[in-house]
Amino acid sequence: MTVDQISSVADRPDAAARAGRAPAVGGSRTSMTARRHRAFYMFTSPWIIGFLLLTVTPMVYALWLSFTTFDGISPNWKYVGLGNYRELLNDPVTWDSLGRAGLFALTSVPLSIIAGLVLAVLVNRPIKARGLFRTLLYLPAVVPPVGAGLAFKLLFDQNSGASNGVLTFFGFDAVGWLADPYARYVLLMTVLWGAGNVMIISLAGLQDVPRELHEAARIDGASAWRTFRSITVPLLSPVLLFQTVTGMIASVQTIMPLLLAPLGDTSGITTVPQSNYLYMMHVFAQYFALGRYGYASALLWVLFVLILAVTGLIFKFTSGAVFYNVDPEAKK
Amino acid sequence: MRPHAGAPLSRRRFLSLSAAGAATGAAALSGCAMQVSSGVSGSGETVTVMVNSGDILPEQVQQAKKDLGIKIVLVKYDITKLIAMLTSGNPPDLVRGVGAVDSPFFAARDVAEELDPYFSRSGVLKVDDLDPVNDLWRFDGRTQGKGPRYGMAKDFSQDSMYWYNTSAFDKAGVDHPSETEPVTYEEWQETAKRLVQRKSGQTTVFGGSYGGLTRSTLLTTMTASAGGSLFNDDFSRVDFTAPEARKALAWYIDYCKTKVGPSLIQPDPNGWDGPTYQAGRLAMSNSGYWMGGMIYPDKKLAEVSRLAPAPLFAGGTRISACQGGTGLWMPKKAKNKDAAWRVFEWFFGEEPAKARAGGGWGIPSLKSMRSLMPAQEDAQKRALKVQENELKHFSVVSFTPYTRADALDALFNQIAPAAMNGQISVDTLAGRLNSAINEQLKRGKEQVG
Numbered sequence: 001m002t003v004d005q006i007s008s009v010a011d012r013p014d015a016a017a018r019a020g021r022a023p024a025v026g027g028s029r030t031s032m033t034a035r036r037h038r039a040f041y042m043f044t045s046p047w048i049i050g051f052l053l054l055t056v057t058p059m060v061y062a063l064w065l066s067f068t069t070f071d072g073i074s075p076n077w078k079y080v081g082l083g084n085y086r087e088l089l090n091d092p093v094t095w096d097s098l099g100r101a102g103l104f105a106l107t108s109v110p111l112s113i114i115a116g117l118v119l120a121v122l123v124n125r126p127i128k129a130r131g132l133f134r135t136l137l138y139l140p141a142v143v144p145p146v147g148a149g150l151a152f153k154l155l156f157d158q159n160s161g162a163s164n165g166v167l168t169f170f171g172f173d174a175v176g177w178l179a180d181p182y183a184r185y186v187l188l189m190t191v192l193w194g195a196g197n198v199m200i201i202s203l204a205g206l207q208d209v210p211r212e213l214h215e216a217a218r219i220d221g222a223s224a225w226r227t228f229r230s231i232t233v234p235l236l237s238p239v240l241l242f243q244t245v246t247g248m249i250a251s252v253q254t255i256m257p258l259l260l261a262p263l264g265d266t267s268g269i270t271t272v273p274q275s276n277y278l279y280m281m282h283v284f285a286q287y288f289a290l291g292r293y294g295y296a297s298a299l300l301w302v303l304f305v306l307i308l309a310v311t312g313l314i315f316k317f318t319s320g321a322v323f324y325n326v327d328p329e330a331k332k
Numbered sequence: 333m334r335p336h337a338g339a340p341l342s343r344r345r346f347l348s349l350s351a352a353g354a355a356t357g358a359a360a361l362s363g364c365a366m367q368v369s370s371g372v373s374g375s376g377e378t379v380t381v382m383v384n385s386g387d388i389l390p391e392q393v394q395q396a397k398k399d400l401g402i403k404i405v406l407v408k409y410d411i412t413k414l415i416a417m418l419t420s421g422n423p424p425d426l427v428r429g430v431g432a433v434d435s436p437f438f439a440a441r442d443v444a445e446e447l448d449p450y451f452s453r454s455g456v457l458k459v460d461d462l463d464p465v466n467d468l469w470r471f472d473g474r475t476q477g478k479g480p481r482y483g484m485a486k487d488f489s490q491d492s493m494y495w496y497n498t499s500a501f502d503k504a505g506v507d508h509p510s511e512t513e514p515v516t517y518e519e520w521q522e523t524a525k526r527l528v529q530r531k532s533g534q535t536t537v538f539g540g541s542y543g544g545l546t547r548s549t550l551l552t553t554m555t556a557s558a559g560g561s562l563f564n565d566d567f568s569r570v571d572f573t574a575p576e577a578r579k580a581l582a583w584y585i586d587y588c589k590t591k592v593g594p595s596l597i598q599p600d601p602n603g604w605d606g607p608t609y610q611a612g613r614l615a616m617s618n619s620g621y622w623m624g625g626m627i628y629p630d631k632k633l634a635e636v637s638r639l640a641p642a643p644l645f646a647g648g649t650r651i652s653a654c655q656g657g658t659g660l661w662m663p664k665k666a667k668n669k670d671a672a673w674r675v676f677e678w679f680f681g682e683e684p685a686k687a688r689a690g691g692g693w694g695i696p697s698l699k700s701m702r703s704l705m706p707a708q709e710d711a712q713k714r715a716l717k718v719q720e721n722e723l724k725h726f727s728v729v730s731f732t733p734y735t736r737a738d739a740l741d742a743l744f745n746q747i748a749p750a751a752m753n754g755q756i757s758v759d760t761l762a763g764r765l766n767s768a769i770n771e772q773l774k775r776g777k778e779q780v781g
Contacts, residue, residue: 072415073441074779157601159534173533179597262599266411267546267741271596274749288412289742290772291735 116198141196149259205239423663431468431657436733483661487694489620492642500615540616554580625693734776
């Protein structure tokens with residue numbers, strides 16, 4: 001039931017009569033609009049209050065901190081204006097980690113979307129035990145990241161990990177997977193490990209593609225690939241756009257490298273191998289290891305602005321390529 | 333214009349009302365947090381203690397309630413949470429801390445309560461009875477080890493010592509180290525090279541681990557052992573290019589480079605030496621007396637395990653410092669100081685302290701409890717003898733008050749792997765460490781004032 005429907009039910013003359021009120025003769029348009037607005041805001045208020053309290057307030061607080069040298073505990077912190085922002089512009093670690101985060105997003109997002117889509121297409125086919133396959137493929141996505149990180153650390157340990165056990169069994173030398181230059185591949189594997197999330201969303205999108213379009217294409221003699229390219233992908237484009245945007249935001253904020261780091265304590269943040277030292281690792285190190293709350297807040301605000309800008313660019317450049325299947329009759 | 337009754341609720345008005353609601357909610361939440369997390373009941377019989385799980389057991393909490401009439405509320409130790417609680421003026425009544433590195437940091441920021449007046453009137457904790465390790469919890473405004481007391485160690489070890497597995501030595505045909513005379517660091521590393529076992533690019537048995545409790549405390553104590561000091565007189569700068577500090581740094585980088593033991597570039601997935609040593613995959617473990625607590629219950633392991641004195645540099649001073657001295661301190665803004673002190677006395681001087689002393693997981697921090705240290709089995713007697721001899725060489729190696737050890741470790745962890753992998757020289761590393769760490773110390777000094 002929509003908000004409008006709720007309002008109109010509440011505004012019925014019989015409802016008003018039961019409430020002991022005189023029915024609004026002719027119906028006051030202003031009153032009805034007010035009720036609709038009130039109902040709308042009543043329903044959305046838990047989210048809005050939560051958003052103000054738990055998102056806007058910390059963000060504003062972090063913005064204030066970004067202009068200070070606050071370290072959480074010392075008495076003589078001070079206001080430094082744009083000092084932290086100037087410092088980050090000249091901090092090579094910031095730019096290097098940002099570059100790595102961008103590269104990671106450019107690699108991991110397409111890979112996980114493609115992997116998820118391929119899996120979704122496979123489990124959308126009428127095969128035996130389809131439900132079982134769907135469950136098995138989705139299962140890794142429900143494993144908590146901390147557990148997955150620990151499992152990957154043990155799996156890829158140089159001296160006792162199963163991956164090197166296989167290599168040495170076949171006569172190869174063991175590889176230091178969790179150190180440079182291999183650590184980046186392990187990180188990518190952890191991302192693909194969670195491709196079940198993408199699969200489930202793509203699967204929902206695939207099931208929304210009208211079957212008659214596929215049948216028509218088949219009658220017209222289109223190949224499976226042509227059908228997929230010209231019918232499935234365009235109709236899935238809003239889903240793919242959604243996954244691109246959310247995947248990009250999640251990938252630049254990933255903390256997975258920390259879970260694969262040699263040391264698990266606060267100072268362990270910087271034991272992350274160089275190739276996995278992404279922007280959020282730098283932020284974590286500044287906040288929790290070095291206690292530089294002001295500088296770390298500035299780093300976060302810069303990331304926030306960059307994410308907004310990149311998201312805007314994605315929307316701008318994909319506006320012509322995304323097909324929204326809107327029923328024209330419903331718009332009337 | 334004021335909206336009239338029944339007028340539609342405009343978006344602007346709604347958002348302003350929401351903002352006001354949110355602000356009120358925030359204040360209410362803050363108030364609730366203050367009431368809940370302070371743990372102070374009206375009668376003043378509740379004490380909030382921020383510790384790691386296992387520091388105070390649930391049954392001890394029950395016992396305290398029975399014996400002291402005080403309810404202990406345990407909060408899991410988390411530095412971020414602690415800072416948030418301190419900042420909001422709502423700290424726990426007692427907090428876990430590592431004496432060797434935390435005490436000057438918190439004392440210099442004036443957030444720790446000076447405990448001398450409490451000690452002077454205590455019938456349980458007598459200053460004369462305090463082991464010298466408790467000096468780690470003293471700070472005179474400039475130097476650790478002097479001045480008022482801000483906390484106390486629950487127990488301790490001399491963390492430059494090491495345990496070794498005689499089977500691994502016998503298998504490699506290497507003579508056992510002396511249990512009374514220290515080897516040099518150079519000899520220790522040579523021995524580790526002979527003990528390490530590798531196959532197909534994998535290390536099947538580590539020759540030895542040597543990482544200290546933290547990289548900061550390791551390098552500070554090793555520099556002291558080489559006869560120098562990592563910090564300048566007012567602890568506001570480090571100098572890794574000074575001969576003694578460079579010697580310590582070069583040794584540690586060499587240890588990592590040769591991959592004879594776990595390090596940043598060859599991590600042990602267990603995260604600590606215990607399971608690896610127990611599995612016979614580590615011939616020498618840089619752990620103090622405390623690891624006996626893990627070794628003694630395993631009879632086979634106890635039979636082949638020996639404790640050895642802390643190594644020293646050739647021509648250097650024999651120093652065997654404690655790099656931990658973990659204990660409790662009381663925040664200055666604790667709400668229930670008298671009850672907190674009573675819990676402090678109970679934790680350090682009564683049943684929990686006696687239980688710890690008998691467990692073998694550390695040396696008691698009260699001299700009067702030394703007699704409770706385990707000495708029934710041969711392995712226990714042997715380790716105790718070595719430990720008693722080592723205590724003669726105990727000294728406090730002061731740490732800087734201007735930053736947390738975590739920060740120095742984080743900087744070291746970030747810069748040093750390049751040297752461990754042979755990409756930069758030790759001298760280049762020393763210069764880079766000086767630059768990054770001194771910048772951090774400078775910021776800390778400005779903030780402490």
